[in-house]
Amino acid sequence: MAKSFPEEVLEHVFSFITSDSDRNAVSLVCKSWYEIERWCRKRVFVGNCYAVSPRILTRRFPEVRSVEIKGKPHFADFNLVPEGWGGCVYPWISAMAGAYPWLEEIRLKRMVVSDEALELISTSFCNFKVLVLSSCEGFSTDGLASIAANCRKLRELDLRESEVDDLSGHWLSHFPDTWTSLVSLNIACLGSEVSFSALERLVARSPNLRTLRLNRAVSLEKLHNLLCRAPQLVEFGTGAYSSELRPDVFSNLAGAFSGCKQLKGLSGFWDLVPAYLPAIYLTCSGLTSLNLSYATIQSPDLVKLVSQCRNLQRLWVLDYIEDIGLDALAASCKDLQELRVFPSDPYVVDPNVSLTERGLVAVSEGCPKLQSVLYFCRQMSNAALVAIARNRPNLVCFRLCIIEPRAPDYLTLEPLDAGFGAIVEHCKELRRLSLSGLLTDRVFEYIGTRGRKLEMLSIAFAGDSDLGLHHVLSGCESLRKLEIRDCPFGDKALLANAAKLETMRSLWMSSCSVSFGACKLLGQKLPRLNVEVIDERGSPYSRPESCLVEKLYIYRTVAGPRIDMPPFVWTIDEDAALR
Amino acid sequence: MSPPLMGVEGGGQGNVSLMASSASMDSISQKGLGLKERNYLGLSDCSSVDSSTVSSLSEENKINLNLKATELRLGLPGSQSPERDPEPNLLSSGKLDEKLLFPLIPSKDGICSSVQKAVVSGNKRGYSDTIGGLPEMKGSMFSEGNWMFNAAVTDSETQKSAGQAKFSGNAGMNVMLPSGLSGTQPTTVKDGPTKASQERAHATNGTSHNHNKVNGSNNNTSPPAAKAQVVGWPPIRAYRKNTLATSSKNNDEVDGKPGPGALFVKVSMDGAPYLRKVDLRSYSTYQELSSALEKMFSCFTLGQCESQGAPGREMLSESKLRDLLHGSEYVLTYEDKDGDWMLVGDVPWE
Numbered sequence: 001m002a003k004s005f006p007e008e009v010l011e012h013v014f015s016f017i018t019s020d021s022d023r024n025a026v027s028l029v030c031k032s033w034y035e036i037e038r039w040c041r042k043r044v045f046v047g048n049c050y051a052v053s054p055r056i057l058t059r060r061f062p063e064v065r066s067v068e069i070k071g072k073p074h075f076a077d078f079n080l081v082p083e084g085w086g087g088c089v090y091p092w093i094s095a096m097a098g099a100y101p102w103l104e105e106i107r108l109k110r111m112v113v114s115d116e117a118l119e120l121i122s123t124s125f126c127n128f129k130v131l132v133l134s135s136c137e138g139f140s141t142d143g144l145a146s147i148a149a150n151c152r153k154l155r156e157l158d159l160r161e162s163e164v165d166d167l168s169g170h171w172l173s174h175f176p177d178t179w180t181s182l183v184s185l186n187i188a189c190l191g192s193e194v195s196f197s198a199l200e201r202l203v204a205r206s207p208n209l210r211t212l213r214l215n216r217a218v219s220l221e222k223l224h225n226l227l228c229r230a231p232q233l234v235e236f237g238t239g240a241y242s243s244e245l246r247p248d249v250f251s252n253l254a255g256a257f258s259g260c261k262q263l264k265g266l267s268g269f270w271d272l273v274p275a276y277l278p279a280i281y282l283t284c285s286g287l288t289s290l291n292l293s294y295a296t297i298q299s300p301d302l303v304k305l306v307s308q309c310r311n312l313q314r315l316w317v318l319d320y321i322e323d324i325g326l327d328a329l330a331a332s333c334k335d336l337q338e339l340r341v342f343p344s345d346p347y348v349v350d351p352n353v354s355l356t357e358r359g360l361v362a363v364s365e366g367c368p369k370l371q372s373v374l375y376f377c378r379q380m381s382n383a384a385l386v387a388i389a390r391n392r393p394n395l396v397c398f399r400l401c402i403i404e405p406r407a408p409d410y411l412t413l414e415p416l417d418a419g420f421g422a423i424v425e426h427c428k429e430l431r432r433l434s435l436s437g438l439l440t441d442r443v444f445e446y447i448g449t450r451g452r453k454l455e456m457l458s459i460a461f462a463g464d465s466d467l468g469l470h471h472v473l474s475g476c477e478s479l480r481k482l483e484i485r486d487c488p489f490g491d492k493a494l495l496a497n498a499a500k501l502e503t504m505r506s507l508w509m510s511s512c513s514v515s516f517g518a519c520k521l522l523g524q525k526l527p528r529l530n531v532e533v534i535d536e537r538g539s540p541y542s543r544p545e546s547c548l549v550e551k552l553y554i555y556r557t558v559a560g561p562r563i564d565m566p567p568f569v570w571t572i573d574e575d576a577a578l579r
Numbered sequence: 580m581s582p583p584l585m586g587v588e589g590g591g592q593g594n595v596s597l598m599a600s601s602a603s604m605d606s607i608s609q610k611g612l613g614l615k616e617r618n619y620l621g622l623s624d625c626s627s628v629d630s631s632t633v634s635s636l637s638e639e640n641k642i643n644l645n646l647k648a649t650e651l652r653l654g655l656p657g658s659q660s661p662e663r664d665p666e667p668n669l670l671s672s673g674k675l676d677e678k679l680l681f682p683l684i685p686s687k688d689g690i691c692s693s694v695q696k697a698v699v700s701g702n703k704r705g706y707s708d709t710i711g712g713l714p715e716m717k718g719s720m721f722s723e724g725n726w727m728f729n730a731a732v733t734d735s736e737t738q739k740s741a742g743q744a745k746f747s748g749n750a751g752m753n754v755m756l757p758s759g760l761s762g763t764q765p766t767t768v769k770d771g772p773t774k775a776s777q778e779r780a781h782a783t784n785g786t787s788h789n790h791n792k793v794n795g796s797n798n799n800t801s802p803p804a805a806k807a808q809v810v811g812w813p814p815i816r817a818y819r820k821n822t823l824a825t826s827s828k829n830n831d832e833v834d835g836k837p838g839p840g841a842l843f844v845k846v847s848m849d850g851a852p853y854l855r856k857v858d859l860r861s862y863s864t865y866q867e868l869s870s871a872l873e874k875m876f877s878c879f880t881l882g883q884c885e886s887q888g889a890p891g892r893e894m895l896s897e898s899k900l901r902d903l904l905h906g907s908e909y910v911l912t913y914e915d916k917d918g919d920w921m922l923v924g925d926v927p928w929e
Contacts, residue, residue, distance in 0.1 A: 077814070077816050078812070078816070079810060079811050080810065080811045161816065161818050163817075270822070270826070294822055296826050342815070342819065344823065345823075346815060401814060403813050405809070458814075
């Protein structure tokens with residue numbers, strides 16, 4: 001069978017295919033397509049750094065220009081993964097340094113990045129352009145200094161919410177004066193002060209700067225200096241937004257903001273002083289994204305601000321906005337797509353603000369494009385959830401956190417099964433769901449049968465028995481990531497649905513009822529899964545098999561068991577029986 | 580007990596093949612009829628000469644009885660329920676796992692029929708697994724011992740107390756898990772929600788769960804008591820937690836919302852049955868505040884007067900009331916952000 005097109009033509013056609021899943025599909029058509037595709041794939045996404053090895057990656061795809069890798073499981077964000085678990089990026093950098101001299105972009109999430117890794121990046125890739133470190137840790141400002149000093153073509157340096165060992169702000173001065181290609185800089189997570197004059201000069205010589213997110217240490221009075229030098233900014237994050245009320249500072253700031261005609265997104269606003277809010281009023285009509293989740297201002301000020309942002313698509317805010325504020329939001333912001341409401345005082349038992357389920361219902365009614373919700377509150381009812389589901393069948397991501405574990409419907413004292421059941425029933429495009437409140441096995445029956453497009457499910461303090469887990473694992477055709485904590489799910493459901501685990505990226509279970517014996521079985525029978533037992537009490541082999549494991553992380557892999565495990569992690573493999 | 584007896588008697592005659600006993604059996608059988616007629620139970624309290632043989636027979640009966648009784652029990656090790664459980668999980672562990680490992684669809688009946696049981700054992704799973712052995716069996720072993728939880732679970736059928744029942748059921752699980760698992764599990768932090776949920780479970784029905792929390796905060800101006808925290812709950816990233824912590828420190832330490840608007844402060848009077856809240860921003864001097872507080876708490880003071888048995892005072896004038904307040908042991912104090920009790924009035928009002 002002759003090839004229908006010469007390779008070059010096919011390559012050209014494939015260059016229009018950018019989505020990973022489409023590319024994967026193309027590579028499965030036939031051997032020649034596999035070969036052609038692998039030679040021209042430029043962008044690779046590795047969802048779990050242990051699912052595949054650097055060697056396998058570089059061997060299959062020799063011409064990669066952009067890599068995205070994720071490390072620790074999501075629950076690491078909430079301190080459930082012990083320190084030192086893994087996710088070290090150095091082996092990847094080292095492999096790619098040899099294989100991809102033309103690498104341009106590295107995006108990492110929840111990985112451990114050392115200063116050595118940063119230095120290796122800065123010296124290995126002459127065309128290096130984009131470094132995004134999201135929720136990473138393990139590096140200091142020294143590592144940043146090497147990036148600044150060596151990456152002559154750097155365009156994007158984004159440190160979103162990473163934990164940086166902040167030795168000094170001096171690293172910023174390592175950017176050479178000849179370097180003018182900066183497009184995006186996000187240093188919001190850094191604690192110490194960077195040299196403001198260096199920052200000013202940097203901004204002044206970067207005509208392509210679109211995104212600038214400052215850290216808290218940059219004071220309000222100086223903001224206008226930066227804004228005046230970068231009127232082309234699209235996304236801006238302030239530093240601490242507080243100062244004594246001085247008319248000259250205010251007018252400078254207001255003038256600077258009004259000069260930024262392209263501004264679409266604002267963030268920062270630590271220690272926000274309401275008196276300075278009007279300085280941004282002129283930008284409000286153009287804003288599509290507003291992150292006020294560090295601004296401890298009250299509902300009236302929030303309402304005044306939000307009512308002017310008619311084109312708002314994304315709002316992150318503290319629960320100070322209250323139901324009243326959400327009513328105003330629903331009335332004013334008809335383009336709203338994403339809402340996140342964070343708790344201002346999550347560890348206090350009684351509500352400190354008047355934010356209830358009513359606010360969310362109001363937004364679901366008033367905002368027809370609402371797709372993504374993250375909502376922390378202290379009370380919820382089935383009726384409200386049903387209303388939300390009926391109002392917004394176009395929800396794609398619904399994460400509800402009722403602060404008290406196992407809180408029932410506050411009106412009827414029933415479990416919230418019916419409410420969440422309505423969500424999965426009506427929202428047929430739902431891809432991500434986080435549950436909370438009092439839930440029995442029944443809700444999992446609904447989710448299993450109706451959550452056909454559900455890809456990620458987070459469960460905490462829910463369910464009655466293995467039946468709940470069984471419903472999820474035997475249903476949910478699209479499930480990729482399942483994370484569970486403090487639920488009475490155990491061996492039966494896991495073992496009965498073992499094959500399902502190979503169709504998913506990963507499963508996390510902590511403080512559940514899975515015995516070590518079941519883990520051993522899974523590990524022995526399913527070699528393409530890594531079954532990792534995390535137990536800080538000591539080796540699970542020293543206890544009876546029926547003892548429960550503390551934490552369990554199961555993921556599919558073609559790289560075999562990992563070799564960099566800390567002492568509190570055990571991988572079960574075929575040899576487990578021999579130990 | 581009589582049927583087995585009758586059976587045993589008949590059986591005893593057949594089964595027991597010892598010559599000696601059979602001889603006595605024969606002799607008994609003739610008299611046994613007589614015994615039967617006189618004594619329905621046919622045992623023990625016949626005091627005839629044949630009592631020895633009778634007693635030996637009865638012992639044999641007893642032995643047979645015991646054998647039968649133990650026979651019944653052996654079939655279900657550890658389980659108190661009379662029915663035999665056909666579920667595969669009572670087989671040896673090897674069999675259990677092989678059967679359930681390969682994803683044959685577990686029979687709905689199998690699962691549904693054991694839902695009730697599974698619910699119980701699910702709740703008890705943590706505790707039971709520390710004993711060792713198959714979870715399912717141990718669950719049923721505890722179904723009798725922990726009748727309270729059993730009742731709680733069945734109560735869940737009825738809607739009314741569903742919330743409470745679930746609390747007690749789950750509270751049980753939560754309580755059991757930390758105590759069951761040894762080692763470095765964060766048991767202390769887990770006590771928080773379990774205590775709260777246990778208190779809820781024991782409190783009166785129908786009230787919202789907030790009412791029954793033990794806040795333990797009777798102080799004037801300290802923030803409402805935070806309960807013991809569960810690790811990683813609520814799910815907030817460390818960066819956000821730290822940022823909020825430093826933000827709140829910058830604000831006033833007074834209980835109430837930071838920023839403009841009403842600044843409500845809790846005020847308690849020693850011995851008063853409930854506290855009050857005042858809005859500090861609605862006063863402009865200490866004098867205003869203290870007179871407002873006087874008015875608020877005057878009702879308690881009146882009661883105090885009478886209980887102290889102030890002689891002959893049936894009418895209390897305002898001035899006398901003020902005297903009482905000022906002359907009495909009541910002074911205005913507040914707790915500042917360092918946790919020290921301070922006398923009101925030293926710092927200028929602003």
